[in-house]
Ligand SMILES: Nc1ncnc2c1ncn2[C@@H]1O[C@H](COP(=O)(O)OP(=O)(O)O)[C@@H](O)[C@H]1O
């Protein structure tokens with residue numbers, strides 16, 4: 229009951245803020261869309277030659293939208309913690325009997341749900357302007373998206389923990405943003421398939437572009453996705469908890 | 485008397501930047517009874533905030549224990565935290581992009597309060613704190629005093645019986661500071677909650693606290709009832725300002741024990757001990773012999789600020 233009240237409050241806050249700052253959100257969406265169009269024009273301008281990543285426009289659209297979704301999910305925790313630290317509300321969250329880890333997870337889930345609107349809008353927009361038609365098989369996409377989100381959530385907790393200890397980390401967070409492009413676009417070679425979200429992103433492309441469904445995914449890939457996603461998530465949470473404890477010892481939890 | 489908070493041998497050393505060790509608290513112990521306003525007083529850097537944050541579980545002490553209504557902050561964290569609530573930075577512990585009402589709803593919910601009771605409680609709180617008119621405006625548009633009042637209201641809506649406030653009147657103008665003080669008195673009197681405040685403002689302490697602990701450089705230098713401290717340091721003396729004295733009068737007065745004579749603008753100031761009234765008669769006799777005019781007679785009063793400075797001075801000596 230307490231958990232549900234906490235989550236409902238977090239989701240409500242997200243929705244209120246999204247509506248109140250709708251113009252800001254809109255500006256963000258337009259920027260993201262313009263970046264996509266630049267890549268798209270650059271790509272078609274080059275006649276599709278020379279680019280190894282995403283060999284088709286379809287692949288470009290899917291990879292871009294996947295990246296967008298994962299990026300928004302990944303950065304929710306570290307950026308929220310930075311903001312809560314600056315606003316002085318972090319201490320209040322830490323003092324909730326639910327604890328900072330649970331509240332951060334709630335915030336992440338609430339964030340993913342509200343960001344979904346942006347992701348869907350961007351998918352529709354990019355599909356319309358590039359004239360691609362993709363296979364949107366929700367049943368097949370759902371578990372793959374979940375695996376990818378779990379892995380990047382692990383990254384989010386990891387960097388969130390680092391944020392708790394060192395406040396001046398913003399520039400490093402931006403590097404992760406770009407690293408995420410590589411994770412999404414990488415070919416799932418025997419080594420790279422273990423990277424966070426790489427294998428799920430590959431299968432998302434297979435479903436959306438090639439029209440494959442879950443039965444195409446070999447058992448080994450299922451296990452890899454399940455195992456690595458859980459691993460990244462739990463390692464991320466463990467690091468987060470360690471950093472939180474360290475910040476308590478240093479006296480740097482919250483504003484200082 | 486019920487004890488709601490026990491702090492026992494609390495010790496904290498920060499490892500600051502470049503391996504510098506900062507000793508913030510050294511074996512601090514004190515107890516807080518229910519239903520009072522308890523002051524934690526000390527100059528900047530004394531260790532007040534570290535004490536408060538340790539009680540809230542935000543700073544992990546090196547040694548010592550804290551128990552809140554019987555729950556240990558380290559071992560029974562969730563239970564202990566449910567007993568307390570805090571404002572650590574005046575007007576900043578609330579969401580500036582949300583309205584007062586939304587803030588109250590949010591913080592109540594993450595503390596597990598059920599919405600049904602809040603429907604009645606939140607409008608009441610807004611009313612008492614004079615925020616009803618601003619209930620639906622974003623907090624960032626409110627005055628600092630209002631923001632600080634809202635932060636206080638947020639602590640109440642959590643339903644916790646113990647409030648910890650770090651410098652609750654810092655940065656407020658006189659009016660807002662008085663409003664906060666009277667709200668605090670009300671909270672303690674009408675709701676039987678316990679309020680622990682830190683401050684370096686003596687007026688605040690003298691005005692609202694019943695009991696104070698004074699810390700300096702991480703150690704407790706006084707732990708006493710306010711009235712007691714004032715009595716202890718009350719200088720029991722009379723000051724008389726009189727007109728010009730003849731040399732004979734001066735020698736006469738100087739022979740009276742514990743009497744101090746100092747020249748002032750138009751005459752002399754005589755300070756003498758109140759404990760022994762016969763000394764006053766003697767002095768008056770000397771003055772009466774020449775019919776020296778008496779400009780003023782006053783009993784020396786000592787305020788808390790002076791008490792504080794004397795205690796700190798004593799601690800350094
Ligand atoms: N996180 C921290 N790291 C290092 N030193 C700290 C930290 N927090 C406080 N200090 C130091 O500890 C001492 C006590 O600080 P504090 O508890 O904030 O005092 P007060 O609230 O009484 O002004 C000060 O010397 C302060 O500089």
Ligand SMILES: [Mg+2]
Nearest residue numbers: 532533534650
């Ligand atoms: Mg302080």
